Amino acid sequence: MTTQTILPVNAEGLRQLSEQRQEPTWLTENRLKALELAATLELPKLEKMRIERWDIQNYGSSKESGSIASLAEAPASIQELVKDQESGSLIIQRNSGVVYTKLSSELAAQGVIFTDLQTAIKEHGDLVKAHLHTAVTADEHSVSALHAALWNGGVFLYVPKNVEVSSPLQAVLLTDNEEATFAPHVLIIADTNSSVTYVDNYVSEGSKAVTHNGAVEIFAKSGAKVRYATIHQMGTNVTDLSYRRAIVDNDASMEWIVGEMNNGDTMSDTHSVLKGNGSTSDSKIIAVGSGSQKLNYTTRANHFGKSSESQMITRAVMREEAQAIINGITKIEHGATKSDGQQTEKVLMLSPKARGDANPILLIDEDDVKAGHAASVGQVNQEQIYYLMSRGISREVAESLIIYGFLAPVVSQIPLESLQKQLQAVIEGKLGQ
Amino acid sequence: MATHFKIEGLKAEIEGKEILKGINLEMKGGEIHAIMGPNGTGKSTLASALMGHPKYEVTDGSVTLNGEDVLDMAVDERARAGLFLAMQYPSEITGVTNSDFLRSAINARREEGQEISLIRFIRQLEAKMKELDMNPEFAHRYLNEGFSGGEKKRNEILQMMMIEPSIVVLDEIDSGLDIDALKIVASGVNAMRSDDRGFLIITHYQRLLNYVKPDFVHVMMQGRIVKSGGPELAERLEAEGYDWVKEELGIEDETVGQEA
Ligand SMILES: Nc1ncnc2c1ncn2[C@@H]1O[C@H](COP(=O)(O)OP(=O)(O)OP(=O)(O)O)[C@@H](O)[C@H]1O
Ligand SMILES: [Mg+2]
Numbered sequence: 042m043t044t045q046t047i048l049p050v051n052a053e054g055l056r057q058l059s060e061q062r063q064e065p066t067w068l069t070e071n072r073l074k075a076l077e078l079a080a081t082l083e084l085p086k087l088e089k090m091r092i093e094r095w096d097i098q099n100y101g102s103s104k105e106s107g108s109i110a111s112l113a114e115a116p117a118s119i120q121e122l123v124k125d126q127e128s129g130s131l132i133i134q135r136n137s138g139v140v141y142t143k144l145s146s147e148l149a150a151q152g153v154i155f156t157d158l159q160t161a162i163k164e165h166g167d168l169v170k171a172h173l174h175t176a177v178t179a180d181e182h183s184v185s186a187l188h189a190a191l192w193n194g195g196v197f198l199y200v201p202k203n204v205e206v207s208s209p210l211q212a213v214l215l216t217d218n219e220e221a222t223f224a225p226h227v228l229i230i231a232d233t234n235s236s237v238t239y240v241d242n243y244v245s246e247g248s249k250a251v252t253h254n255g256a257v258e259i260f261a262k263s264g265a266k267v268r269y270a271t272i273h274q275m276g277t278n279v280t281d282l283s284y285r286r287a288i289v290d291n292d293a294s295m296e297w298i299v300g301e302m303n304n305g306d307t308m309s310d311t312h313s314v315l316k317g318n319g320s321t322s323d324s325k326i327i328a329v330g331s332g333s334q335k336l337n338y339t340t341r342a343n344h345f346g347k348s349s350e351s352q353m354i355t356r357a358v359m360r361e362e363a364q365a366i367i368n369g370i371t372k373i374e375h376g377a378t379k380s381d382g383q384q385t386e387k388v389l390m391l392s393p394k395a396r397g398d399a400n401p402i403l404l405i406d407e408d409d410v411k412a413g414h415a416a417s418v419g420q421v422n423q424e425q426i427y428y429l430m431s432r433g434i435s436r437e438v439a440e441s442l443i444i445y446g447f448l449a450p451v452v453s454q455i456p457l458e459s460l461q462k463q464l465q466a467v468i469e470g471k472l473g474q
Numbered sequence: 475m476a477t478h479f480k481i482e483g484l485k486a487e488i489e490g491k492e493i494l495k496g497i498n499l500e501m502k503g504g505e506i507h508a509i510m511g512p513n514g515t516g517k518s519t520l521a522s523a524l525m526g527h528p529k530y531e532v533t534d535g536s537v538t539l540n541g542e543d544v545l546d547m548a549v550d551e552r553a554r555a556g557l558f559l560a561m562q563y564p565s566e567i568t569g570v571t572n573s574d575f576l577r578s579a580i581n582a583r584r585e586e587g588q589e590i591s592l593i594r595f596i597r598q599l600e601a602k603m604k605e606l607d608m609n610p611e612f613a614h615r616y617l618n619e620g621f622s623g624g625e626k627k628r629n630e631i632l633q634m635m636m637i638e639p640s641i642v643v644l645d646e647i648d649s650g651l652d653i654d655a656l657k658i659v660a661s662g663v664n665a666m667r668s669d670d671r672g673f674l675i676i677t678h679y680q681r682l683l684n685y686v687k688p689d690f691v692h693v694m695m696q697g698r699i700v701k702s703g704g705p706e707l708a709e710r711l712e713a714e715g716y717d718w719v720k721e722e723l724g725i726e727d728e729t730v731g732q733e734a
Contacts, residue, residue, distance in 0.1 A: 423528060428565035431525050432579040432633060433553035442578060446569025446616070 046079055046183040049100035049222070055190060058103055062159060065166060075179040075189035085182040087308060087337045088400060089366045095306050095335065097184075097280050099250040103193060104221035106135040115141065118246040119213050122463075130155050130210040134194035136221035151204045153237075158195030158226055168199060172230060176258040176286040176314070184282050188254045192226040200235040200265075209270075209457060212241040216279060219249035227257040231265035231293075238268040240460060243303075245275035257285040261293035263317065270460055272300035273307070274467050277332060281307040291317030291346065298455055301328035301338060301357075302467045312341040315349035315380075325451050326355040327464065329471040330363030330395070339368040340384070344377040344410075353384040356451045358444055359395035360472070368400045369414065375406040382410070388418040389447045391440070444472060477503030477540065477556070477640045477670045484535035486523040493519040493730050495697040496535065501641065503670040508683055508708055510676075511694035512716055514729040517676045518562050520694070521645045525559040526552050539641060554583055558639030560630035562646045562676075567617040572629065573599060575617050576636050583637075602635045605665070607658050623650030631662045642666070643674045648682040660685030680712035693719055695728040 050058070055076055059069040084092050109115055112123050115133060123131060130148055132155065133141035139157035148155065154165060162169050179189035196212045216223040231237050245251065253275065261267045273281055281303050287295040295313050313322035322342050330336050342351030353369050371382035388397030401414035421443055429439035445452075448468065455461045479501040486494040493516050501507055511517055523530045524537060526549040537544040539555055547555060567575070576599060581589045599613055606628050618626050627647055634642055644663070648656055663673065663686050675688065683691075683705065691707040692699045693716075700723055701707070711719075720728060 422565075425565045425567050427527055427549060428561070428567070429575070429578075430549040431553055431559055431561075432575070432637065433550055433582040434575075434578050435550050435582060436548075438578055438582065439550075442570050442575065443567065446567055449569035 046082070046084070046187070047098055048076065048080060049098070049187075050076070050102065050191070052076055064162060067170060068162060071174070071179075072190045075186045078180055079183050079186035079190055082180070082183040082186050085184055085308070087366070088339070088368050089398060090335060090337050092308060095280055096250055097252050097282065099219065099252040099280070100187075100191065100222050100224075100254070101220040101251070102222060103137045104218060106138055106140050106221075108140045109133070112141070116215060116217060116246065118217060119215055119244055122213050122242050122244070126211060129208065132157060132196050132212040134196070134212070134214045134225050136216055136218045136223055137193040139194045148206060148210075151206070152201040153204065153206060154197065154199040155210055156197055158192075158197045158228060161197035161228075165197070165199070168230065169197065169228065172228060172258065172260055174258075176260070176288050177256045177284045184254060185256070185284060188224055188226070188256050188284070191222055191254070192224045192256070193222060195226040195228065196241070198229045198237070198239055200231045200237045202232045202235060204235045206235075206237040209238040209240045212239070213244060214241060215244045215246065216251050216253065216275070217246035219247055219251050219278070223251055224254045226255070229257075229259045229267060229269065231259075231261050231267045233262045234264040236266035238270070238457070240270040240457070243271070243273040243275055243281070245279045247276070248278050251279045253279055253281045253283070255283045257283070259287035259295065261287060261289045261295050263291045263293060265290070265293045267294070268296040268298070268456070270298035270455070270457065272302060272464060272467060274300075274302045275305060277304040279303065279305045281305060281309070283307075283309040285310065286312045286314065287322070288314050288316055289320040289322060292319040293317055294321040295323070297322070297324035297326075298460070299324070299326045300464045300467060301326060301336070302471050304332060304334065304471075306335045308337045310339045310341070312343065313351060315342060315344045315346050315351060318346040318348055320346045320349045322351045324353045325454065327448055327451050327468075328355065328357035328365065329468055330357065330359045330365050331361050331471055331473070332363060333361070334363045336363065336365040338365065339370065341370045341372070342382050344373040344380040344382060346380075347377055348379040349377060350380065351382045354451055355386045356448050357388045357397060358391060358447065358472070359388060359397045360391040362392070362394045364396040366398045366400070368402065369416075370402045370404065371412055371414070372404040373407050373410050373412060377407050378409040380407065380410045382412045384414045386416045387447070389444065390418065390420050391444070441472065477672055479641045479672055480538045481524070482536045484520070484523065484537060485533045486519060486530045487533055488519070488530050491731070492533070493697050494523060497699060499692065499699065501672040501674065503640070503672055504668065505690065506667070506673045506675065506686060506688045507690045507692060508675045508677060508688040509692045509694055510678065510708060510711055512728045515694045516697040516730050517694050518645055519697070521559050521643050521676060524643060525549060525557065550582065553639070556640035558634055558637060558642045560627070560634060560642070560644045560647050562649070564618050564626050564630055566619045566621075568619050570617045571614050572617050573613040576633065579633070579637055598636065602632055605635070606632055606662055608632065624652060624655050627651055628655060628659060631659050635662060635666060638666075640670060641672050641674070643676070645676045646678065647675070648677055648679060656681060657685060680708050683708050695720070695725055697730045700725070
């Protein structure tokens with residue numbers, strides 16, 4: 042049976058919007074085609090969860106937000122995240138559009154492009170056109186189709202050949218008006234032998250229902266190194282649907298660091314397509330669920346290239362009545378000889394009503410490979426609590442030591458100290474301490 | 475106040491099975507008591523019941539420390555009141571470094587805002603680790619994770635030295651230690667001897683008692699203290715085993731649940 046997708050906008054409205062934004066015809070056509078697809082395609086099938094029951098129709102309509110001239114004018118809700126970034130490279134999206142863009146002069150001189158995606162389409166049309174929606178395509182399901190039809194604001198990052206960017210570029214994506222469509226698209230292209238780190242935060246303010254339908258597409262060309270770190274810390278009112286995908290060429294490497302710290306229902310899919318020989322991918326997902334959140338996290342590594350390697354680690358803590366389905370899918374295609382795919386999912390449950398389900402899946406179509414998985418789901422070990430308490434530590438502190446301890450092996454591997462600290466603070470917040 | 479620890483008629487059971495059948499023991503600051511006894515006679519159970527392990531249910535008797543009811547306290551309260559148990563099998567806790575753990579334990583005894591400064595803590599920790607001949611890297615290792623048997627024991631003693639409790643229970647602190655480590659651990663214990671600190675040392679061997687001279691030696695069988703004496707009792711047990719005690723008391727099977 043088909044579940045009819047209610048379209049938040051009709052074709053005429055979408056065409057007008059695209060024209061207002063002076064988008065090129067190819068993009069307008071793309072959007073309209075995607076809208077048609079959205080009407081016919083099904084919702085994505087989530088492992089052991091029915092997304093049909095989620096509150097995912099709250100797209101609102103496109104609303105412009107006034108741009109800000111300096112960071113002092115940034116909304117209070119994101120001040121903490123952007124302070125000290127005056128001279129750094131930073132993009133702020135608020136609701137349907139980007140309101141602040143800054144690229145450090147040093148990076149500009151190296152030929153790095155860092156701008157909102159709307160602008161990139163005007164100034165670097167061919168580059169965008171060649172990549173946009175080619176990793177996460179519009180025809181996958183109604184969510185990806187709607188995203189392709191509606192995306193707004195967005196981030197475009199291009200790093201030229203052989204350019205190594207040492208300091209991280211940052212974006213903050215904020216929804217604070219429930220009537221505004223919030224569908225940012227992040228597009229990162231790291232050209233041959235370049236390297237870059239990009240960090241973003243998804244933040245919300247307000248209490249009325251919002252659907253975030255976001256996509257991240259990353260292209261790591263031959264020999265490039267891309268590190269993408271993201272922390273989603275949106276409120277209970279936001280349902281987060283996020284598709285992240287990287288196409289990794291020969292000898293290129295992709296590193297994902299994902300902090301799933303939302304307070305609302307979340308579906309995320311973080312996927313490396315190891316297309317090139319010798320390509321590698323490493324993903325670290327750290328999640329804390331609370332309240333009555335429904336969470337569905339998937340990490341994927343799809344090996345096509347020979348001698349490609351993937352490593353996927355998820356650590357999740359579930360408290361109160363949070364329910365999480367955690368999937369790890371390592372797929373090694375025929376011909377991807379000497380590949381190696383490893384994955385681990387661990388869930389720690391803090392309350393008898395919390396649910397965690399780890400599903401490691403290996404799909405192997407090639408003999409000459411290595412692959413492995415490990416998964417565990419468990420409660421806090423009472424023997425450990427006793428041991429800590431026997432040294433005078435209160436139960437509360439003992440539990441938090443164990444929880445941080447559970448996440449620490451992954452958090453401590455995060456290569457950016459500032460990000461580690463930020464994540465630590467968000468985790469503390471989520472654990473109610 | 476002079477330390478005074480008193481166990482009276484203590485009975486405890488685990489999963490409905492009575493293990494401790496009425497333990498009486500009185501300890502004062504400055505005293506060292508040793509408990510010996512064959513396997514399975516309730517020694518570790520006594521230690522766990524004193525500390526408040528959730529699996530053990532105390533069904534009768536009382537335990538007081540300086541007049542305060544210990545059994546009424548939660549595990550962490552007992553520890554803060556001055557009780558310390560070096561466990562026979564310490565837990566391993568991934569992700570929590572030894573030093574973070576110890577700092578939490580010390581700060582748990584301090585008022586908010588009066589936490590130990592990092593510098594002072596590190597100095598203290600380094601000094602004690604040196605006394606115990608521990609590699610400084612153990613401060614940054616995860617708590618007991620992958621520690622060898624002997625390293626775990628040494629780490630228990632390190633905790634004791636950092637926390638400075640008033641009643642110390644050592645459950646087989648000597649098992650798994652090589653000869654040099656035994657001497658180091660013993661000198662750690664001796665360094666901690668003081669008039670306001672009492673020790674209860676559970677051991678199978680005279681070896682440790684050669685280094686840490688006990689004032690009293692107790693023998694446990696069938697969940698009771700069946701015989702008490704001075705240091706000479708431990709020496710005789712080492713030389714002759716337990717048969718003579720059993721004979722003297724008419725005990726056939728010394729393990730718990732095998733009543734005479
Ligand atoms: N969880 C349990 N369930 C049932 N019986 C238990 C449990 N824990 C301990 N016991 C029993 O209680 C008795 C006393 O055990 P305890 O560990 O106190 O002995 P012990 O004197 O410390 O021995 P050892 O010298 O071997 O360390 C043993 O018979 C043991 O099997
Ligand atoms: Mg024992």
